[in-house]
Amino acid sequence: MFQRNQDENSLVQRIERGFVGKRAGNRHTLKLGLGDDAALFTPRSGCETILTCDWFLEGTHFLKDKHPADAVGWKCLARAVSDIAAMGGQPRCFLLSLALPQSHTGRWLDEFLSGLRRAARGFRCLLAGGDTTRRKEILINVTVVGEVREGQAVLRSGAKPGDVIFVSGRLGEAELGLRLLRIGETIAGRKDPALKKHLYPEPRLELGRWLAEKGLAAAMMDLSDGFSSDLPRLCAASGVGARIEEAKLPIVSTSWDKRTQGFDSLHLALDGGDDYEMLFVVPRRRVASIQRSFRGLALTSIGEITRERTILLTDKDGQERKLVPSGWDPFREAKRKLPT
């Protein structure tokens, strides 16, 4: 855990600054964490604890020269919190493991912490502790602890044949943002919705919690590696297949901008990662409870769960083809692999 001493003081103190104040109101649940061997956390009675962790590594998950430091701070927490959303839970606290070059312990660290702090406040997720070390490359690992009422957690394994498949938001937007970033869009372009979604994704906490509390979702996961890679995981966990109607997919629009004319929207939507939208299935008798949007976020029915364990994509002419997992996979030479 964070260790204070003379030489490491400035780094750990900079990390603590701004976080500690926010903890004050939560002393009853988070007793300590900064400056002791470990953090102490009092679980709420009647709740289960949710645990998740995520790598966020320079060169693999972000580009030091392309991604602003505050976006790195925001996103490293947002993507782990998205896993909590996908269980229908709410985040409570997180541990930050940070390895930095000496050259990044100044301004870069301040901006990183500023983005992280904004995310922590937005998600109501408190910094509980962590570990720091020096390293040539920027390495980040975030563990998030969340909670969900006993029995309310939504797993990947609950989908049944006939259930209707939904996604939130628009697919491929974050991938489009990444491409814009790589062809030269910089910090000035952060107002671009696709770039914003890539840099500052919003975990769908409210949607996840609502679906879990109302018992509407039989299975749920977040879309992190790309629809074509993630849907098969949900289906495998449930022992089912799926039929997706291509025309229904809420795909990102690339026609509005000449910069993006070379991009294939369907490919972005199927194989693009980092959307952090919710993929969930709803039993047919509960479908009427799902509106077209939830607090401004589009919810789109895109197909149904099938008994046969294949995943089919039906085009507008009724032609079927198999969905091939082509999203993000670090142990395959992925097309979209970030340059190192």
Added chain:
Amino acid sequence: MFQRNQDENSLVQRIERGFVGKRAGNRHTLKLGLGDDAALFTPRSGCETILTCDWFLEGTHFLKDKHPADAVGWKCLARAVSDIAAMGGQPRCFLLSLALPQSHTGRWLDEFLSGLRRAARGFRCLLAGGDTTRRKEILINVTVVGEVREGQAVLRSGAKPGDVIFVSGRLGEAELGLRLLRIGETIAGRKDPALKKHLYPEPRLELGRWLAEKGLAAAMMDLSDGFSSDLPRLCAASGVGARIEEAKLPIVSTSWDKRTQGFDSLHLALDGGDDYEMLFVVPRRRVASIQRSFRGLALTSIGEITRERTILLTDKDGQERKLVPSGWDPFREAKRKLPT
């Protein structure tokens, strides 16, 4: 969290294998974790949750060519579990974040997992989930979740002037083991006690729990970065100082072996890291309850807590000198920095 798909299957499956069986008897507390967005953990009523995480990085914390893979597996968990011991708690489950070169997904991974599995069984700490990715260097981050009865956790901040300072075991042994490893001792030498302690440290779980349950320790921490760096942290957290009697320190013996004649035992004991022994302070009226050993582990009283906030070392002639923090600190050019 661990993602299953065709290409990543073999890696995640290899990690899961051997761990899942052990989970079966604990289904009521650890519901899932492998293969969903996050793990679900049911906290025991009347307990607080302890959270800690630790980096374990090639080149920084271990040497790929010197440290056997099974020792890397053992130690990455043992050192995080040691933080749980230092709170007086017991470990329940852990998350493993692992980044590996493709070349290390075969035999190296099997041996790593074998050491990790032995540690997980030994510490009764279940694999709950994690994250994997590919990387040129081996990067490990371990989060351990533990529990302690409400109000029983022993913090660093409880030391009072007059309290007696104790350490368990022998100081400097792990540092001696590291030096032996670096001058050429190999796997064959693993029976050497110093090398064994460096490669396969034993977190002092039983001692920590006993001290916490009996309410004997007013403050406690584990010695991970070296006595001269760690004692000041406990003192700072408690707002006190300390006087240590040099002659009482249970220092490692280096006279038994001609290989170690160039090493200074006192320096090893004061500044050597990775011992994972317990440093704890006991109010004077409770000192009679502390025997010279606990289940075969030596417990040695080495000095006392003082009101003045300095840390003094008294030699056998009664001469006092200040203790200078010279243990492990990644943000300082540490003498004992591992070669990268």
